[in-house]
Amino acid sequence: KESRLSVSKMQDPSSSSAEKHIGSANGDGDLDSEDGSSLEEMGFSWGDYLEETGTRAAPHSSFRHVEISIQSNFQPGMKLEVANKNNPDTYWVATIITTCGQLLLLRYCGYGEDRRADFWCDVVIADLHPVGWCTQNNKVLMPPDAIKEKYTDWTEFLIRDLTGSRTAPANLLEGVCIPITHLL
Structure with missing residues (x-):
């Protein structure tokens, strides 16, 4: 059984509002903005972002390794x-x-x-x-x-x-x- 990652609409990442704020991972898995605040603190919502960009989240089956690790x-x-x-x-x-x-x-x-x-x-x-x-x-x-x-x-x-x-x-x-x- 094959798992395929699919995205319904591809967009140039440089035009993404999220990318303007995303800096790097802070070591505990949370993404930080360039000024050090978390995306959650900035009011970022993955659900809203996916809807705004016309994309879909990858299905959970794409991350079988996480399930296995748990x-x-x-x-x-x-x-x-x-x-x-x-x-x-x-x-x-x-x-x-x-x-x-x-x-x-x-x-x-x-x-x-x-x-x-x-x-x-x-x-x-x-x-x-x-x-x-x-x-x-x-x-x-x-x-x-x-x-x-x-x-x-x-x-x-x-x-x-x-x-x-x-x-x-x-x-x-x-x-x-x-x-x-x-x-x-």
Whole structure:
């Protein structure tokens, strides 16, 4: 299902009354005018602006990532299978270190407390799966090259590492991965 951003009438932004007053974001998401006051304080209304310019607001479905960030329920410590960055035809188990909206900070299993290889992953477009997905789908589960030599038996290591851990539930990952072309 494709989401498309549509605007019913395009207008030269230099003629927009709002642009004359908009300066920059002040860090908390509110837009400030050049003199530092917020648009709300100046009496600006998005509804009035859209009506005045003959445009429509983008539908909420265009901002699925916001919904995901609010309702994702991903928790630090959960495990999941993720595409191996250096060998995209293979996967490896990673632990969620922290979450930030739709972003997950992940660490491949086998790195222990070493943070140097941690990486951010966008739940909307990343190739993420619950633990066990590779086995069910005949995909190759292989550790990253940087830690291959660390353990002689990766199967035994994974069994020990996964024992007692929480996997990211399948319902958090189902339908999350959408092709980037659908976002454009």
